[in-house]
Amino acid sequence: MTERLPSPQLLLALTALRDRAMAATSLNALAFSMANDLYQLLPFHQALVFAHHGQAQELLCVSGLARPSEDSPYLIWLEQASRWLNEQTVGQEPCWLAREALDLPESLVDGWSEWWPDGVLCIPIQQPEGGRLGLVCLLLEAEPPAALLTLMQGVWQTWAYCWHSLTHQPRLLGWRPSRRQLLLVALVAGLMLLIPVRQSALAPAEIVSRQSQVISSPLAGVIAEVEVRPNQAVSAGTPLFRLDETTLRNRAEVLTQEVAVADAELLAASQRAFDNPQSRRELTLLSGRAQQKRAELNGVQLQLGRSQVLAPAAGVAVFSDANDWLGKPVVTGERIMQLADPARPAMRIQLPVADAIALEPGAEVALFLTAYPLQPLRGKILETSYQAQTNAEGVVAYRLLASIEEAPDHARLGLHGTAKLYGERVLLGYYLLRRPLAALRAWSGL
Numbered sequence: 001m002t003e004r005l006p007s008p009q010l011l012l013a014l015t016a017l018r019d020r021a022m023a024a025t026s027l028n029a030l031a032f033s034m035a036n037d038l039y040q041l042l043p044f045h046q047a048l049v050f051a052h053h054g055q056a057q058e059l060l061c062v063s064g065l066a067r068p069s070e071d072s073p074y075l076i077w078l079e080q081a082s083r084w085l086n087e088q089t090v091g092q093e094p095c096w097l098a099r100e101a102l103d104l105p106e107s108l109v110d111g112w113s114e115w116w117p118d119g120v121l122c123i124p125i126q127q128p129e130g131g132r133l134g135l136v137c138l139l140l141e142a143e144p145p146a147a148l149l150t151l152m153q154g155v156w157q158t159w160a161y162c163w164h165s166l167t168h169q170p171r172l173l174g175w176r177p178s179r180r181q182l183l184l185v186a187l188v189a190g191l192m193l194l195i196p197v198r199q200s201a202l203a204p205a206e207i208v209s210r211q212s213q214v215i216s217s218p219l220a221g222v223i224a225e226v227e228v229r230p231n232q233a234v235s236a237g238t239p240l241f242r243l244d245e246t247t248l249r250n251r252a253e254v255l256t257q258e259v260a261v262a263d264a265e266l267l268a269a270s271q272r273a274f275d276n277p278q279s280r281r282e283l284t285l286l287s288g289r290a291q292q293k294r295a296e297l298n299g300v301q302l303q304l305g306r307s308q309v310l311a312p313a314a315g316v317a318v319f320s321d322a323n324d325w326l327g328k329p330v331v332t333g334e335r336i337m338q339l340a341d342p343a344r345p346a347m348r349i350q351l352p353v354a355d356a357i358a359l360e361p362g363a364e365v366a367l368f369l370t371a372y373p374l375q376p377l378r379g380k381i382l383e384t385s386y387q388a389q390t391n392a393e394g395v396v397a398y399r400l401l402a403s404i405e406e407a408p409d410h411a412r413l414g415l416h417g418t419a420k421l422y423g424e425r426v427l428l429g430y431y432l433l434r435r436p437l438a439a440l441r442a443w444s445g446l
Contacts, residue, residue, distance in 0.1 A: 010041070010151070013040060013041055014041070014151065014152065014154065014155060016037075017033075017037055017038065017041070017155050017158075018154065018155055018158040020033045020037055021033055021034070021155075021158050021159055021162045022158065022162060024162055024166070026166065027051075027060065027163065027166045027167060028060065028061070030159070030162050030163060030166060031049040031051075031060035031061035032061050034047070034049050034061070034136055034159055035047040035048070035049050035061040035062060035063040035136075036063050036064070038138070038155075039063070041148070041152070042138065042140075042144055042148070042152075044063070044138045044139055044140050045116075045117050045139040045140065045141075046062065046063050046064075046138075046139045047062070047063035047136065047137070047138050047139070048061075048062055048063075048078070048082075048136070048137040048139075049061045049062075049134065049135075049136055049137075050082050050086070050134055050135045050136075050137070051133070051134045052086065052125075052132045052133055052134050052135065055083065056083070057079070057082035057083055057086055057135065059075065059078060059079075059082070060134070064370050064416075065204070065418070072393050072394050072395055073394050074111075074115055074393070077108075077111040077115070080107060080108065081108055081111065081112075082135070082137075084105065084108060085097070085120070085122055085135065085137060086132075086135055088102075088122070089122040089124050089135060091124070092124055092126050093124075094121055094122065094123045094124075094149055094156070095121070095122045095124075096119060096120075096121055096122075096143045096144075097119060097120050097121075097122060098118060098119040098143070099112060099116075099118055099119060100118070116139050117139050117140060117141050118140075118141055118142070119139075119140055119141070119142065119143060120137050120138065120139050120140070121137070121138040121140055121143070121144060122135060122136070122137055123135070123136040123137075123138070123156055125156070125159055125160045125163055126160055127160070127164055128160075128164065133160065133163045133164060133167070134163060136159075192428060193427065193428050193429030193432070194427055194428070194429065195427070195428045196425045196426070196427060196428070197425065197426065197427075197428050197431050198422055198423070198424075198425050198426075199357050199358070199422070199423035199424060199425070199426050199431055200357070200420055200421060200422050200423065201351065201355045201356070201357045201420070201421050201423070202355065202418055202419070202420055202421075203349050203350055203351040203352065203355065203397070203400075203418070203419050203421065204349070204350050204416065204417075204418060204419070205347045205348065205349040205350070205367050205402075205416070205417055205418065205419035206347070206348050206414070206415070206416050206417075207345050207346070207347060207348075207367075207369075207404070207411055207412065207413055207414065207415045207416075208340070208345070208346055208347075208348045208413060209315075209316075209318075209340030209341050209342065209344055209345060209346065209413055210341075210344040210345070210346040210382075210401075210403070211340075211341040211344045212315070212318070212338045212339060212340040212341065213312060213313065213315070213338065213339045214335050214338055215240060215309065215311075215317075215335070215336050215337045215338065215339055216332075216333050216334055216335050216336060217243070217309075217330040217331065217332060217333065217334045217336060218243075218306040218307075218309060218332065219243065219303055219306060219307070219332050220329075220330065220331050220332050221243040221244055221247070221248075221307065221329070221330065222243065222244040222327060222328065222329050222330070223241060223242075223243060223244070223325045223326055223327065223328050223330060223336075224242050224243060224244040224245070224326075224327075225241060225242045225326070226240075226241045226322035226325055226326065227239045227240060227241060227242065228240055228241075228317045228322075229317070229322065230317065230318070230319055230320065230321065230322070231316055231317065231318065231413070231414065232316065232317050233314075233315075233316050233342070234311045234314065234315065234316070234317055234339070235311065235314045236311055236312065236313050236314050237310050237311060238310065238311040239308060239309070239310055239311075240309045240310065240311055240317065240336075240337065241309050241325070241336060241337075242307060242308050242309070243307040243308075243309075243330075244307075245304060245307050248300055248303055248304050248307065249304065251300050252297065252300045252301060252304065255293060255296050255297040255300060256297060258293045258297075259290065259293045259294050259297055262286065262289050262290035262293045262294075263290055265286050265289075265290075266283070266286040266287055266289075266290050269282050269283050269286050270283060309336075311339060312339070313339065313341075314341075315339040315340050315341050315342070316339070316340045316341075316342050316413060317337050317338075317339060318337060318338040318339070318340050318413070318414075319336065319337035319338070340413055342412070342413055345404050345407050345411050345413060346379075346382070346401055346402060346403055346404060347365060347367050347377070347379055347400075347401070347402040347403075347404060347419055348399070348400070348401055349365070349399070349400040349401075349402060349419045349421070350391050350395070350397040350398075350399060350400075351397055351398045351399075351400055351421065352395050352396070352397045353388050353396045353397060353398070354435075356388075356398060357421070357423040358423050358424060359381055359384060359400070359421060359423055360381070361380075361381050361382060361383065361384070362380050362381060363380065363381040363421060363422060363423060364378070364379075364380060364421075364422045365378070365379045365380060365381060365402040365419055365420070365421050365422070366378055366419065366420045366422075367379070367402075367404075367417050367418075367419045367420075368417050368418050368419075368420070369410070369415050369416070369417035370415070370416055370417050370418075371410070371415055371417075372410050373417075375408070375410065377404050377405075377407070377408070377411055378404075378405050378406075379402040379403040379404045379405055380402060380403050380405070381400060381401075381402050381421070382401045382402055382403055383400070383401045384398060384399075384400050384401075385398050385399040385400070400421075402419070
């Protein structure tokens with residue numbers, strides 16, 4: 001039998017990967033291509049690109065992010081995990097590491113269980129002389145087919161060639177700049193520092209709705225049924241969820257019997273009041289008791305009517321998962337979901353304190369969605385938080401809300417991406433030295 005040849009689509013995809021790597025003009029651009037372009041051929045949970053510096057490993061890029069957030073718990077754990085992965089990857093061939101078959105250090109067990117899937121494919125990036133340049137880690141559920149890894153050997157070699165070309169600096173033998181040339185270079189550099197540039201910052205962002213309503217529990221009880229799916233479009237009056245009515249119905253039946261008993265006692269006392277002065281004195285008490293029981297019954301029936309929660313307006317139901325709420329006891333006013341208006345999208349931006357710049361309402365913003373990186377969304381800052389708070393990733397950040405101008409069809413609620421915020425114009429020297437000067441002041445206390 002003849003050996004089966006690879007499909008033309010696969011060969012074209014491999015060629016495109018190698019072309020994008022060859023087109024990279026910097027190591028960061030190459031690392032971004034390595035971490036994101038491989039997803040079409042080898043779907044992964046996450047891709048990590050590390051640069052090898054002796055015993056240390058520098059994280060260059062994480063798939064889906066323009067730049068990793070600083071000082072997050074995940075990155076702190078990843079520094080130790082990257083050194084251990086580099087020790088386990090021996091030779092020049094990709095190495096598959098399955099969690100079940102590894103004797104993990106105690107410091108890595110909890111982090112692997114929390115953040116990583118069952119296995120990781122480690123791809124070493126080697127120099128032509130044999131030294132290691134970096135390491136690419138693909139987080140996968142299962143080991144990739146051996147045939148696919150064989151076909152992708154050319155991609156690994158292209159990555160290594162481009163990495164070496166971008167970082168290798170040939171020596172200039174026999175030439176040293178003169179003092180005049182050094183002074184000229186220093187003068188040009190000083191003049192360049194006076195060039196006005198626009199200050200900018202990058203921050204993770206998400207598309208949300210500018211107009212949303214909180215749907216809370218109207219009374220204390222247990223969620224019996226959630227009648228919509230997450231991110232489902234609903235119209236006004238659509239049932240959203242229902243509370244368990246067993247306790248209320250039993251209470252209503254008991255009060256119905258008590259109302260009948262109170263009415264019967266009142267009727268009997270009314271009939272005896274014609275010739276019994278004692279019965280006439282009891283009429284007021286029995287009438288008040290009957291009214292009290294009837295009011296209690298009306299209150300329970302009103303609560304029964306509120307156990308079915310309907311959508312107050314048209315929108316999209318935003319919540320995590322219906323199974324998280326089924327059978328869960330809730331209190332009055334507890335938020336169950338949000339009803340968002342998809343016709344009024346906005347950007348919710350988490351700007352880390354370390355990257356914060358001076359921003360005013362009306363500052364321009366460009367959002368590059370992870371799903372649509374070539375179709376940026378434009379908008380302006382609407383509001384900024386006064387105080388920074390710790391977000392879900394453990395990073396202290398300011399919360400900003402920005403509009404979306406001429407929102408296209410792909411600006412769907414819930415999409416994530418990277419927002420670029422534009423501030424005021426400053427000198428290039430200030431732009432380059434702002435963070436180093438801030439770190440120096442924090443370290444020296446001056």
